[in-house]
Amino acid sequence: MTILQANHRDEIDAIRARYTSPRSATLPLLYLAQDVYGHLSSEAIREVAEILDLPPTDVFEVVGFYTLYYSQPVGTWMIQVCDDVPCCYLGAEELVEALTHVLGVGEDQLTADGMFTVQRVKCLAACDRAPVVQANLDYLYDVTADKAEALLADLRARAADGKKRGVSGRFAEDFEVGSGGKLTHVSREEPYRARQFDSPSAGPSRGTKG
């Protein structure tokens, strides 16, 4: 039995029960492994392959293909900045520059304290609130470059308070198996809300959409 199976047996069983084919559980199990280990090391990938009785190559290939699996260590906060159209014309470039300048590291590099990794990503499907950022897949809206320092301070404070999600966003799969064999959510997260990030010094934001 692997470490993941020993500690997360119910969750693994519940994930597998959703699919006719065991291989379909690859993506959710990789999220689980990534949250447990912080990133997907070769050992972690082999462990997922073992649980699903798949050739390791099949799982390595998946990790290489999808952008949300990290095979190298990443920060406590994975800050992903959309640099696509239209974000790039509404301040995303300046934001990436500001974030990397304040942190003193390049894109995709881990800060010395292990707190942040800043990465450019493609469209995050919230173009009406550009520039858009995700921090551990939590949406942050209207993040212009002038808010960069306040954003980082806010994230540091949230990490210090323990109000941090895993880098995989696996809180969405936080459940237990109920009496009838059905999944019951036990997530203690607040319901998802559209968060608008405002620094204290920022001016009034645009009104709500719609």
Next chain:
Amino acid sequence: MGLSEYIVMRELNHPAINNFEVYRRLGGWDAYANALKTKTPTEIIQVVKDAGLRGRGGAGFPTGVKWGFLPRGVFPRYLLCNCDESEPGTFNNHQIIDRNPHQMIEGVALSSFAIEANTAYIYMRGEFAGAALTLERAIDDAYKAGFLGKNILGSGYDLDMYVHRGAGAYICGEETALMESLEGKIGQPRLKPPFPAVAGLYGKPTIINNVETLANVPLIVERGAAWYRSHGTEKSPGTKCFSLSGHVNRPGNYELPFGVPLRELIDSPEYGGGMRGDRPVKIIIPGGASAPWLTAEHLDTLLDYESVAAAGSMLGSGAVIVLNDTVKAPHLAYKMDEFFKHESCGKCTPCREGNHWLVKVLHRLAAEGHGEPDDIKTLKGIYTQMEGNCFCLLGESAVMPIKSALHLFPEEFEAIIAASGHDIESINGRSVGVPVPMKRTRGRFG
């Protein structure tokens, strides 16, 4: 002329509709409960056909007709809801799930009943972790109320519904790549035929519909085809949630009947509220990144599938990106093709190599401002080799930005080349381009 009653974005009429009890009080799940008791699956398919509902994901294919492609008597069948919304400018699925999730879930359930599927998966892009939680809770509510599970409401019909998160890949919105991803593989498209309706998920008959399409189904079944057809145009009935973004004062999702003029969407104080700083409109991308560009002369185009096609573009997913005169066409083509390069799955050569070279040349031109005498010819040569030769629509779509830019604004390319001078000797001393600063490319190694 905004809608007085919305069909999909009903949170504008009923702000608390994302609460299950509120949704129930508004008659939510009644269409489904009644259908299970009094209607046959064939009758539901017929009403959706009669309503003329067209797929909102981009292709605009009639939904009821798609459902009719299922081979008779072959089971199990699967319904897949496509929520891989990832194309620049598209963001209405995100809002529908956030604000009106129960109607979307009811639409998935009703459609599953119509096609006689006992399992439905909602495939969400991996980044929608919060929205996945919203949907999982809505699904839980439906199980608790007895609308999902075994022998639902004593009808003998069973339905299980699950959320499956992808992990960051635009190509998984392509329906066969979506199924590959759901099967735990890398998201590379399958050869068609066989079409998913015949051999889809796990080789079984499968229907894939977009979030917005499915969110329309409950009210169509409840109120009938004639009511639905009282909205929109003859060929494009109903409403569309247009995602308006770019240099407008009020970007956002706006649900409008098909056939509203583009100018009204951009300028009306109810919608776009005009251009930021009153700068002029330069480029309009009316249907997501893969739509050919329009310009200010097309502002009177009506927003329905036929009119936008007649103007030389496509309505696609209804993602309208409006950009002002500060945007340079070569740079916009560069950013758009960088997206397609990043998202190319690497399966077929024209898309994998074509996008790589397009972006290499465009990066040098647009980001570094360095042109070479043959650049326009080179770019045309690359996209001509891609056009019509790619395995799926991703590669074909990547042709649109560069083709539009060269067609509409050739002088901007020429200006960069002219400003670079024609010092051929020094150009020959360097490689065709410098490495593009995009770390991760699925299609190529290194």
